[in-house]
Amino acid sequence: MxxxxxxxxxxxxxxxxxxxxxxxxxxxxxxxxxxxxxxxxxxxxxxxxxxxxxxxxxxxxxxxxxxxxxxxxxxxxxxxxxxxxxxxxxxxxxxxxxxxxxxxxxxxxxxxxxxxxxxxxxxxxxxxxxxxxxxxxxxxxxxxxxxxxxxxxxxxxxxxxxxxxxxxxxxxxxxxxxxxxxxxxxxxxxxxxxxxxxxxxxxxxEPRPLSTVRPQRPALPSQVRAVFVPAATASFVGFALFGVFTSVSPAFLEQSLGVDNRAVVGLIVALAFFASTAGQLMVGRVGVGRSLPLGCAGLFAGLALLAGALRWDLLSLVVLSALVGGGGQGLAFRGALSAVAEASPADRRAAVISTLFVVAYVGISVPVIGVGVLTGPIGLEGAGLVFIACMAVLVSTAAVYLLRRPVRART
CATH class of the missing domain: 1.20.1250.20 (MFS general substrate transporter like domains)
Incomplete structure (x- = not known):
């Protein structure tokens, strides 16, 4: 067919x-x-x-x-x-x-x-x-x-x-x-x-020669911006949270919590990604229009749990942060993709979605390097708390914006 x-x-x-x-x-x-x-x-x-x-x-x-x-x-x-x-x-x-x-x-x-x-x-x-x-x-x-x-x-x-x-x-x-x-x-x-x-x-x-492939420029038509900004902000925070879990959390688990079993470390990191899959599946039930603000709420809760884990050195809060933050990331990112795709002109949809992915992957890199820079002067826990505060401000701003101007998108 x-x-x-x-x-x-x-x-x-x-x-x-x-x-x-x-x-x-x-x-x-x-x-x-x-x-x-x-x-x-x-x-x-x-x-x-x-x-x-x-x-x-x-x-x-x-x-x-x-x-x-x-x-x-x-x-x-x-x-x-x-x-x-x-x-x-x-x-x-x-x-x-x-x-x-x-x-x-x-x-x-x-x-x-x-x-x-x-x-x-x-x-x-x-x-x-x-x-x-x-x-x-x-x-x-x-x-x-x-x-x-x-x-x-x-x-x-x-x-x-x-x-x-x-x-x-x-x-x-x-x-x-x-x-x-x-x-x-x-x-x-x-x-x-x-x-x-x-x-x-x-x-x-009908495949064409490789010479026909042209680099894609990030694109953001004016009619997409109102939807793209909160969607991209939530995506940035969600991927930044994943970045911290996959790069810095192993050191925190070992140095602050005494978890030296690498299988346990790998499992805790894996939970965030598995929870993201579950979060994306929930979009079908809650609807795309509600998944983006709910995802922001999940991300905020995951950040708060991670802050508690850093402050009181509790493994249980790290696990809960992975589950809640990962689920929020899944809800927010699938909602972001759907909302941006719906708002984009058909002939520019691929370019706009590529721009969203670029923002997301900037989130998985730049904040993580920032945590690494701060680790020297203020320690790993202090750097983590600064990161959490910055991300919490971003995702809260996106959530408030979405509550005032809800987005509509197809599932």
């Missing part, structure tokens, strides 16, 4: 058999998506071990982490629309190639430069996958299954991000070679994913 113009859906046989084949292809492409995203958070519970091995500061940890976001932003701007031209599979295979080389960098790491290279390549991989894999999962679904396929893509994205620290934490804690085995396992998963991708069909009907 044909989907939108220029796209061929994966289901080529009519009836029940065709639907089964389409969903099988959809789920397999979602698994490939998840494998790529696993690699982007795999180093999270290992940063402490790298600090011991190479002797760098907490600021350096945040910079190493943030390099990933710069790679994502660069790729989104330079080639975020490449799969529309050259096809989904070539772009995703290139993304898997970047993921594999990233894993090799970590395996060969003999100094800080290797970690920077590995994180940058991981960001380039995620930048290629973020848009292309989401669309590919939807393309492969049977006719009428776009809504369920969107959930598959969401679960693959956030689920993969959550499984990365969990997998690395378990292997680092209970298996040999903690700085090597997680990346060997990921390389094997990437190789299997490449084989699956080669088996899956291409969904772009």
């Amino acid at each position: 044909a989907g939108r113009p220029g796209v061929v859906r994966g289901t080529t046989v009519g009836g029940m058999d065709g639907d089964r084949r389409g969903w099988r292809q959809c789920l397999l492409s979602g698994a490939v998506f998840a494998v790529c995203m696993v690699g982007t958070t795999l180093p999270t519970p290992l940063y402490g071990l790298y600090q011991e091995k190479f002797g760098f500061s907490e600021l350096t940890v945040t910079v190493v982490y943030a390099v990933y976001a710069f790679g994502v932003i660069g790729m989104l701007l330079l080639a975020g629309n490449a799969s529309d031209a050259v096809g989904r599979r070539p772009v995703l295979l290139a993304g898997l190639g970047f993921a594999a080389v990233s894993a090799v960098c970590f395996l060969c790491a003999t100094g800080l430069g290797w970690l920077y290279a590995g994180r940058l390549l991981s960001g380039l991989s995620a930048g290629l996958f973020t848009g292309a894999a989401t669309v590919y999962v939807i393309d492969l679904a049977p006719y009428g299954g776009a809504s369920r396929a969107t959930f598959v893509a969401t679960a693959a994205n956030m689920g993969g991000l959550g499984c990365g620290p969990l997998l690395a934490g378990v292997l680092a804690q209970y298996a040999a070679w903690p700085l090597y085995l997680p990346f060997v396992v990921h390389l094997a998963l990437v190789a299997g994913s490449a084989a699956v991708l080669l088996w899956l069909p291409e969904t772009v009907r």
